[in-house]
Amino acid sequence: LVRDGAALPQALTQVFAQSAAPAPTRGAIQDIAYRTMRGIGRAETLLGNLASRPPEPTLLHCLLCAALCLLADVDDPAYENFTVVNQAVTAVSSDPQMAHAKGMVNAVLRRFLRERDALVAVAVKTPFGLWNYPVWWIDRMKAAYPQQWQAILTAGNTAPPLTLRVNRRKTSVAAYLETLASHAITARQIGPDAIRMDTAMPMAQIPGFEDGLASVQDAAAQLAAPLLDLQDGMRVLDACAAPGGKTCHILETAEVDLTALDNNPKRLQRITQNLQRLQLEAKLQLGDASVGSQGDDWWDGQLFDRILADVPCTASGIVRRHPDIRWLRRKTDTEQLATLSAKILDNLWQMLRPDGKLLLVTCSVWPQESEAQAVAFAARNNARRLPAPGQLLPTADAGQDHDGLFYALFQKC
Numbered sequence: 342l343v344r345d346g347a348a349l350p351q352a353l354t355q356v357f358a359q360s361a362a363p364a365p366t367r368g369a370i371q372d373i374a375y376r377t378m379r380g381i382g383r384a385e386t387l388l389g390n391l392a393s394r395p396p397e398p399t400l401l402h403c404l405l406c407a408a409l410c411l412l413a414d415v416d417d418p419a420y421e422n423f424t425v426v427n428q429a430v431t432a433v434s435s436d437p438q439m440a441h442a443k444g445m446v447n448a449v450l451r452r453f454l455r456e457r458d459a460l461v462a463v464a465v466k467t468p469f470g471l472w473n474y475p476v477w478w479i480d481r482m483k484a485a486y487p488q489q490w491q492a493i494l495t496a497g498n499t500a501p502p503l504t505l506r507v508n509r510r511k512t513s514v515a516a517y518l519e520t521l522a523s524h525a526i527t528a529r530q531i532g533p534d535a536i537r538m539d540t541a542m543p544m545a546q547i548p549g550f551e552d553g554l555a556s557v558q559d560a561a562a563q564l565a566a567p568l569l570d571l572q573d574g575m576r577v578l579d580a581c582a583a584p585g586g587k588t589c590h591i592l593e594t595a596e597v598d599l600t601a602l603d604n605n606p607k608r609l610q611r612i613t614q615n616l617q618r619l620q621l622e623a624k625l626q627l628g629d630a631s632v633g634s635q636g637d638d639w640w641d642g643q644l645f646d647r648i649l650a651d652v653p654c655t656a657s658g659i660v661r662r663h664p665d666i667r668w669l670r671r672k673t674d675t676e677q678l679a680t681l682s683a684k685i686l687d688n689l690w691q692m693l694r695p696d697g698k699l700l701l702v703t704c705s706v707w708p709q710e711s712e713a714q715a716v717a718f719a720a721r722n723n724a725r726r727l728p729a730p731g732q733l734l735p736t737a738d739a740g741q742d743h744d745g746l747f748y749a750l751f752q753k754c
């Protein structure tokens with residue numbers, strides 16, 4: 342499904358909707374799918390060297406790649422080798438379209454295990470086999486970050502930690518850390534409201550989650566609300582708001598009159614769910630952030646004190662959380678999304694009061710969507726740039742673990 346363009350979470354939802362697999366099996370399927378997204382460059386390279394011709398049908402190719410991903414991962418093996426081989430052969434045997442290839446699958450995987458070191462040594466000589474990203478992505482990263490490109494690609498291939506945002510309306514970081522300790526859960530503070538768990542767990546098992554004590558949010562994403570410099574009573578627009586992570590953090594931070602806008606009705610519903618769980622209130626608005634400044638659409642004509650523009654982007658800074666993104670994006674997406682975002686920013690600027698502040702956020706590391714966008718926007722609109730973190734590169738450093746987000750703050754003169 343991902344090869345056909347579906348995002349991995351939606352593909353898994355679709356698969357699980359047609360399956361009677363119990364929860365632990367679903368967990369394993371999900372884990373293998375995410376591991377495969379992180380290792381498919383190497384697996385496809387290995388398969389190209391192991392099989393005399395491309396395995397048919399596509400499902401067989403995908404199954405072999407998933408098995409090779411698991412077998413090649415000697416640093417973090419998920420299963421015993423014999424389990425992977427046996428399960429792959431069983432899966433092939435039980436599918437009429439693939440059953441003919443049972444012997445081939447067995448032979449390919451067993452040969453890989455016998456010659457693993459030599460085969461991997463050959464595969465990692467190609468950038469695709471070494472880094473597990475499309476070649477255009479690797480080349481672009483090198484050009485944009487001549488010093489850091491390898492660290493960025495490496496961080497994108499790590500499994501992300503579970504980071505929480507503590508709801509300061511209901512508790513404090515210190516008190517919540519004690520709550521976690523009382524459940525024998527170890528974690529540490531990595532930001533004003535951010536806690537990094539030592540071990541991941543399903544959301545439903547996070548203590549106090551249903552009562553709104555904490556939410557799942559990366560530490561870099563938690564910088565938006567403080568940067569907005571909010572005061573009680575302000576009129577705030579969160580212009581690309583769904584699923585509402587930053588919306589809720591804003592509302593946890595100050596008593597503001599908040600409009601949460603998004604042009605996707607399904608995603609807008611997810612904001613409602615988050616607001617309900619956290620017992621917060623906002624005006625939800627379905628609409629297009631790139632239009633409306635002439636009072637001809639969703640906007641009521643009243644200026645905002647603060648605007649958060651978390652614009653649509655390639656999401657190239659959050660590939661460790663969404664490892665499918667690198668395979669779904671096309672080279673040309675960056676320009677298209679940057680053009681749309683520029684239109685959104687110019688439109689929103691008209692809705693900001695004099696002296697008001699607009700915060701541009703992207704979860705991209707491509708300069709065209711981030712720093713170059715900010716520079717061009719400031720020049721077009723004569724906007725004053727205020728201090729903000731700029732480009733945060735993704736890092737898996739335990740003390741400072743965060744995704745690759747970009748922040749630029751502007752004030753209207």
Ligand SMILES: C[S@@+](CC[C@H](N)C(=O)[O-])C[C@H]1O[C@@H](n2cnc3c(N)ncnc32)[C@H](O)[C@@H]1O
Pocket residue numbers: 562580581582583584585586587588602603604605608628629630631651652653654685704
């Ligand atoms: C990066 S996500 C926002 C994440 C969100 N701020 C959060 O913290 O949870 C970008 C959002 O912009 C929305 N979007 C894309 N184009 C838009 C447009 N023209 N107008 C309004 N929303 C748009 C998408 O539906 C998506 O939900």
